[in-house]
Amino acid sequence: MNILIVHAHPEPRSLNGALKDYAVQHLRAQGHAVQVSDLYAMRWKATLDGADRLDRDPDARFDASLDSMQAYEGGTQSADIAAEQDKLRWADAVLFHFPLWWFSMPAIMKGWFERVYAYGFGYGVGEHSDQRWGDRYGEGMLAGKRAMLVVTTGGxxxxxxxxxxxxxxxxxxxxxxxGMLFYPGFDVLPPFVVYRTGRMDDTRYARTTAALGERLDALWTQAPIPFRRQNAGDYLIPQLTLRPDVAPGVSGFSAHTA
Incomplete structure (x- = not known):
């Protein structure tokens, strides 16, 4: 299988970096093809702006969605964006390795999503009507692929x-x-999370890598998070709210898993 690892940590010798290296070695030893997008090493440009469209009139008003759509359709995206999209097309599964910083991913990885998920690629895909509201939330360009987060946190x-x-x-x-993985179609696996990263010794690291190896071996057999598909009947369209008979009395995030 083809596996892409998108990695975001500025220190290669960090625990997160070591787990990324372990994943590459383990997956290749199992016969998989692996590519790595090491965002800090690549000096990835995190900001979405007018420079992402190569044929853009510099005096024109920048419109994030419109410029993204025209660049994607016209083949005038910056080369780094097009290269990451090609990696996503190639991949059967994508692993996102990052530390939990301020309750989310590092800004450089958020910028990867903002730039790579161009209009027509990550969103704005499919028919919008009274029967369906685009190819998203279980459908889309990345449907049929799997994704998993590998997260480290000090807590x-x-x-x-x-x-x-x-x-x-x-x-x-x-x-x-x-919102970022299931939306464009990924089957999303439960995350692999390492807590108390400041309390890592050799024995615990060995247990951690062994557990990660088991999760990597199960990339195609583990059940994904059972998110409800938008166009499968659970939601009213175009309101995009759950039907009254679906999970009655349940609200919040948990209402959107079956």
Whole structure:
């Protein structure tokens, strides 16, 4: 299988960097083809702006969606964006390795999504009518591919528990899992999370890599998070709210998993 790793940590010798290196070695040893987008090493441009469209009139008003659409359709995207899109087309699965910084991914990785998910590629795809509202949330350009987060955090697992001060980790990751991965069609696997990164010794590291190896071996057999597909009947269209008979009395993030 073809696997893309998108990695965001500025220190190659970090725990997150070591887990990325382990994943590359483990996957290749199992016969998979692996590409890595190491965003800091690449000096990835994080900001979405007019420079992403090569044929843009510099005096024209910048419109993020319109300029993105015209650049994608016209083949005038900057080369770094087009290269990452080609990697996504190539990949059967994508791993996103990053530390949890201020309750989300590092800004450089957020910028990867903003720039690579061009209009016509990551969004703005498919028919919009009274029967369906685009190819998204379970459909789209990345349907049939799998994605998994590999996240490191200094906090304890209890800090991210149901009553933890930081809030449940599943809730913190919901915008990434549901909004950035499931939206364009990925089957999203439960995340691999390493807590208390400052308390890592050789014994615990060996246990951690062994557990990660098991998750990597299960990339194509583990059940994905059962998010509800937008166009499969659970949602009213075009309101895009759950039908009254679906998960009655349930609201919030949990209502959108079956």
């Amino acid at each position: 304890w697992d209890s800090h991210y528990g149901p009553r933890g001060i930081n809030g449940p980790l599943d809730d913190l990751l919901f915008p990434i899992h549901h």
